[in-house]
Amino acid sequence: MKRLGTVMHMTRNGYIVARLELDEAEKLPPLNVPVYDRDLNKIGTLLDIIGPVKNPYVVVKPVNKEIKVYEGDTLYYKMPRPRRRKLARSKRQQKQQKRREGASGMRQHERKRSAPRRGRARRERRGSRGAKR
DSSP, rough: OEEEEEEEOOOTTSSSSEEEEOOSSSOOOOOTTTEEOOTTEEEEEEEEEEOOOOOOOEEEEEEEEEEEOTTTOEEEEEEOOOOOOOOOOOOHHHHHHHHHTTTTTGGGGSSSSOOOTTTTTHHHHSSTTTTOO
């Protein structure tokens, strides 16, 4: 948990405005991160960062309208975990996929049909009807 700032007041709309507390090395927190009070109860989400660059303020959208915070309360936020990248398929899955595709490397529904037979074999297949033209 990282310290977000100190509550200044609540707006008429029910949003919480707090003074952002940053050290020189810290970056601004990302938007839409969950915000907690000192007892680790979820207060809401970080909606916006406003004000001057040297001492900005944050706007927090409460989870519900019944949330009560008082001037001077400290707020905290939790950094979201980075998304996991999808891992490459295991070798076994790759082998199974190749078996399904067959030797040609194409899936069964992607394979082209063989070319139509020509000449004598085609006439024999047609039967007596197409033997003579």
